Amino acid sequence: MLPFSPSELAEIAVKVEENGMAFYEALAEKTKDKDARELFSFMAKEEKQHLETFKQMAKKLASYGFPEPHNADEYVNYIRELIDSNIFTKDLNAAALAEKTCSPVDAIDLALGFEKDSVIFYIQFKKIVPEEERFAIQALVDEENHHINRLLVLKRAITSSSEDFYRSQPGIGDAEK
Template sequence: MAAYSVNEIIEMAVQIERNGYAFYDEAAKRKDLDDDSRKLITWLRDAELDHEKTFLRLRDEVDNMVLELSTDWDMVAAYLKTIVESRIFNNEDSAIRKAAEAKDLMGVIDNAITFEKDTLLYFHAISDGISNDKAKTALRRIINEEVSHILKLNDFKKSLS
């Protein structure tokens, strides 16, 4: 199996963030949301856009630096491929469809939690495969933000019960 290049890995991360943005943007349009739900979903949507911008900046810097891949990059690339193939949103259309077709707010929140967990797995795998300090720092920041998204969504879900 051919390993992904660093540029491909970053492009996949950008696409994951775009898919998340599409999901949250569509979810924010739902008529069954109250103000608190809409506020949370809009905040998550905006965070996806911020993450996309971070990855785009990182991608632009890849041309000017070597990210110092770890020695087990082939294993990391195989793991990334598995994550990408099994994630909840494979493209923006599927993300929009998941938001629009969710039965209710609980369904939207469940899909959002699954998306954030998929994203977290992917970003951990990237982080494990890159030893460049600047790239690792950017990824750690995003990973911490993704963890906070999961915690916020989980707390919100508990408040609905």
């Protein structure tokens, strides 16, 4: 028997989304970059929607049993590692975490890691839920992938504009010439 039921994994996903929402709200308050603030606010709202989806799913899965995978020990160890390594599964002071970021790019890099961890966790979670719940999880995976893409686009825009700034300033970077 696996140590996690599908409903327990859904509750972990709720925690991931709660912490993600709080983190993005804190980043939106902290950042001075308008585009970053808008994106972080948007992502906080998306995480709230995901949270509600997982809450409903946890209720539906409360009585669901599932067959043990053929490689149960390996699967259990993998899921435990995913849970233990994802900061959003723990109690989190989102404001303090956001304060530790030094720049919009630093915040984006941190957010990218969280989004990627969430995708990996949700893909594994999808494997043990009933067929009728897999579509909902896949839709959330697709949204998380969309978040990753939006973060990467913003990061590129920020880094290219700062590179343009330095290129436009006479004397900056000319020390080696």
